[in-house]
Amino acid sequence: MSAQSKSQTGQQIVEAALAASTADGAVAYVVDSSEANLRWASNSLTTNGAMRSRQVVVISFVDGGAGMAAGTVARTGTPDVAELVAASEQAARDAGPAEDAVPLIGPGDPMAPVSTGDWDADPATTSIEVFRDVAPALGQAFGEAGGRDELLFGFAEHQMSTTWLGTSTGLRLRHDQPTGRVELNGKSRDFGRSVWAGVGTRDFTDVSIEALAADVQRKMAWSQRRVDLPAGRYETLLPPSAVSDLMIYAYWTMEARDADEGRNVYARPGGGNRIGDRICGLPLTLRSDPAEPGLECAPFQVVGGSSGAASVFDNGMATPATDWISGGVLTNLVRPRAWALQQTAPAVAALDNIVLSDPGATATTDEMIASTQRGLLLTTLWYIREVDPQTLLLTGLTRDGVFLVEDGEVTGAVNNFRFNESPVSLLGRATQASVTERTLPREWNDWFTRAAMPMLRVPDFNMSSVSPAS
Structure with a gap:
């Protein structure tokens, strides 16, 4: 040199x-x-x-x-x-x-x-x-x-x-x-x-x-009392960090080609994709915006290798604000220009931030805890792996604090669990969302840090087995 x-x-x-x-x-x-x-x-x-x-x-x-x-x-x-x-x-x-x-x-x-x-x-x-x-x-x-x-x-x-x-x-x-x-x-x-x-x-x-x-x-004060619980389905409060890890995976798999060809959870039975289908029970919006305050990211694509979500031929393509889910309805999927031309559909680029929100939400995370009769409050998730791309079934473990909420108060820490859940299914079953706040994903923050999420209440989160992890 x-x-x-x-x-x-x-x-x-x-x-x-x-x-x-x-x-x-x-x-x-x-x-x-x-x-x-x-x-x-x-x-x-x-x-x-x-x-x-x-x-x-x-x-x-x-x-x-x-x-x-x-x-x-x-x-x-x-x-x-x-x-x-x-x-x-x-x-x-x-x-x-x-x-x-x-x-x-x-x-x-x-x-x-x-x-x-x-x-x-x-x-x-x-x-x-x-x-x-x-x-x-x-x-x-x-x-x-x-x-x-x-x-x-x-x-x-x-x-x-x-x-x-x-x-x-x-x-x-x-x-x-x-x-x-x-x-x-x-x-x-x-x-x-x-x-x-x-x-x-x-x-x-x-x-x-x-x-x-x-x-x-x-x-740490909450965790001084220990309660052992068996595996099962529990009403569960997913804090913003846990929600972000699940939504990032749902976002990463939003590839139009896989959906059009029947290979992912966004494929419509019988052919085509689910754009236009309601996939959330709440009027949730999942969006990305390069100018989102505090979460600003590149307004154009930089691509080193082609994949279903990006093409080297699309380097420099603008990445404008995009709604992926709007009012609970699937609105967009990631679609490089070549596939867009084949499908006569708009080209849509992925961005490096995501925001999930319910425009009608007013509750804080503490208020959601206070309104819980009996349920689990998680802290973070880790070791998340895909089990079935057709349903986007994921498995993983809870980490660093699973708490029991009774009559609106946290009464102790419980054992960790392995979970089996699909983030898309969770969006359909969630019954309440808090106000959205900036959060740090725990599992994926080596690759993705720009996220804002609410707490979600899921009435039947599937804790499939007890985990010995601390």
């Missing part, structure tokens, strides 16, 4: 890759990321650190006579651009014709984004300074937990990523994406009790360690 290539900016690498291309078309993008983190265990900060990384991706499109083929090659750091472009073009020549081939999007295309970002600006960055108010608050929380003979564990992470995307058709797009999260675990000295609280954030200015610690303290 030459000294010159080491000093190249992300924009320069994109331009160099496009200039070096001899293919019939090309897409190049660079992602520069910086990250800072804090970690703590047993009421003490343990590590902190900062790091930087770069990913460079080149996608070449070659028409070998039988149809357009695509080849993607990615490198980390700052690679030899000419070698990377040549490898991408060879990958395209070695590939067969792509079934999702369509013309690349260019400026002025109806599907091109309106906002393109400041192409020439330096990359956005973060540093350990982002935690300037977090560390002192943690110190106070550690002292208070120690006074109760309890232990706090957890971490805080913040990442800033800048993406530059360019195409041989003339698109030049840029997006800065901040992503942050905090997870706080409370445990008893003997590790027999464990609870969790977490939050997502863009910049940590809205993170209250005091509030998270108070949530953990309340749940």
Whole structure:
């Protein structure tokens, strides 16, 4: 690698890759990321650190006579651009014709984004300074937990990523994406009790360690009394974090092609998809919006490899606000442009945030607990796996606090369970939703953090077996 290539900016690498291309078309993008983190265990900060990384991706499109083929090659750091472009073009020549081939999007295309970002600006960055108010608050929380003979564990992470995307058709797009999260675990000295609280954030200015610690303290107090319950169907309050993990999976499987071909839960018996069908008992809306306050995400697609939910030919395609479910009715499915053309249906892109809401909901989560005669209150879910794509049956475990609610009050903690449930079925059976609030998914937050959800009341949540997990 030459000294010159080491000093190249992300924009320069994109331009160099496009200039070096001899293919019939090309897409190049660079992602520069910086990250800072804090970690703590047993009421003490343990590590902190900062790091930087770069990913460079080149996608070449070659028409070998039988149809357009695509080849993607990615490198980390700052690679030899000419070698990377040549490898991408060879990958395209070695590939067969792509079934999702369509013309690349260019400026002025109806599907091109309106906002393109400041192409020439330096990359956005973060540093350990982002935690300037977090560390002192943690110190106070550690002292208070120690006074109760309890232990706090957890971490805080913040990442800033800048993406530059360019195409041989003339698109030049840029997006800065901040992503942050905090997870706080409370445990008893003997590790027999464990609870969790977490939050997502863009910049940590809205993170209250005091509030998270108070949530953990309340749940630890709830868990002092232990009640063993058998497997069965229980009225269950699913908090926003648990709802988000289930809805993310429902969202990830919203692929129009799978539905049209009868392979997922959104397929209509007898053929076609369920768009237009009511799938919620409540007037719930599930939506995504790149401009959603506090959950802002990229307004265009960046795709390294084709799948049922995205196509490399759709790089740069706008991702406008979309209702997936509106008033309880399935409204949209994710549909790349190639499949949209085959089905004479609109192309619809996936986004990196989701919001579930009931416009008529007024209850808070505490008010929903207070109105529960007898039921379970969950904290989080984990180890979620798909059992049956036709019904979207999922299995998984409860984690870090399952509580018994009696006569409107939490009266103790119960054992953990394995559950078997479909998030789509749950939407049809839910009888109450709280007001929507920003939440942090527990299972999927390595990949998806931008979510806002209500608490849902499900009258018959299926706890299929008792779990020994703590």
